[in-house]
Amino acid sequence: MxxxxxxxxxxxxxxxxxxxxxxxxxxxxxxxxxxxxxxxxxxxxxxxxxxxxxxxxxxxxxxxxxxxxxxxxxxxxxxxxxxxxxxxxxxxxQGEAVPEGEAVPGTWRGCVEGMARGHAALYRAHPWLLKVNHGRTVLGPSAMRSFEVVIAPLRTMGLSDPELLSVILTVQNWVTGHIRMEVDTVEATQETGMSDEEFWGSQQPFLERAMLSGDFPQMASLSEDTFSYEYDHFEFGLRRLVDGFAALVEERAASGDGGGRTSACEDE
The missing domain is CATH 1.10.10.60 (Homeodomain-like)
Incomplete structure (x- = not known):
């Protein structure tokens, strides 16, 4: 070969x-x-x-x-x-994350949410992307367009250009970490032939004894639905991520330091 x-x-x-x-x-x-x-x-x-x-x-x-x-x-x-x-x-x-002709939300909040959900959908559709080293990306038309369409709405945040890039990287890295956990769980099931329910069920007797020992009072105090599969951790994390950006936007708007860009007051 x-x-x-x-x-x-x-x-x-x-x-x-x-x-x-x-x-x-x-x-x-x-x-x-x-x-x-x-x-x-x-x-x-x-x-x-x-x-x-x-x-x-x-x-x-x-x-x-x-x-x-x-x-x-x-x-x-x-x-x-x-x-x-x-x-x-x-x-x-990469072109799938920003389909041709599809409008990008005009507000920075909508843009951040769209980026996160689009990035998640991309990795769920193509899990092999998680196996690729993206440290050095060759910038083609789709990659360039994915940046082009989000710059205008993100600039309404009133941040500097390096900070805007950091917003994009923060969103992408957070989504990648979340989806990696999803994909790893699916792969573990496929490789072992054991479902999540079977895997955790096999540990239940040992965990119950550990909880009754009194050595782990904080873990023992957790509610029964703490590890429920029904809880949407992705949306929870995305909301907190957007809230964190919003706090910075408000801080910059109040101080008048907009990084040389348009204030985000109109977006609040």
Whole structure:
């Protein structure tokens, strides 16, 4: 297996210029040879479908050629290898978080909530994203557009531009952590064949003895519904996150320090 067919899961780990050429459509296109039987979009879509079904580790140029019913070497006419393919996959799915033509809420509150729910939906639809190292993101059209559409509403917060970026990162990182817990729970069930109810039920006799021992009075005092699956921890956390941003917005508005941007008073 060549290095091009390696199981890399780090964005931006391939030929950055080639990834950017493919993302932005600036690369040279072949003008000779037989008419291509595939398209770059179809290859990327097939890779995403495979990753959705079997995880990102299952995606290789060899496996993808089998999925598409073509020779492995023919794929290299479109994309150099898996590292660059991964960059294209990431930008492609990023477009789902901000669908073309869909209005973004004009208030910063609506924008933050929309970002959080959109990011959560993206990771739930494509759990393999949690296995990818996003430390170095190659910025393609979808990634750029996702930033473009939220900047205007977020600027009504009256914060500096670095702070606006921090708002975006805070929301994304919080959502990623929450969804990771969801996905890990699902994967644990699939890998062990044991449901959550069975897993915690097997520990119940030991936990009951621990609670009766008197060594854990605070844990023993918790209500029976403390760990209920019905409680919406995502919405609770999102509300508190927005409330925290609102406190900063009000503080800046009261002090008159708006970071050089429009005051958020009109958004309150």
């Amino acid at each position: 060549s290095s091009k067919d390696s199981a890399t899961t780090t964005s931006g780990s391939g030929d950055i210029r080639r990834s950017l050429d493919l993302l932005w459509g600036t690369g040279e296109r072949a003008t000779r040879g037989p008419k291509p039987a595939l398209t770059l979009d179809r290859i990327v879509e097939a890779a995403i479908e495979l990753a959705d079904r079997e995880g990102i580790a299952a995606v290789s140029m060899r496996r993808l050629s089998t999925e598409l019913g073509t020779g492995t070497m023919s794929l290299y006419r479109y994309v150099p290898g898996k590292a660059e393919l991964l960059d294209l996959m990431l930008d492609k799915v």
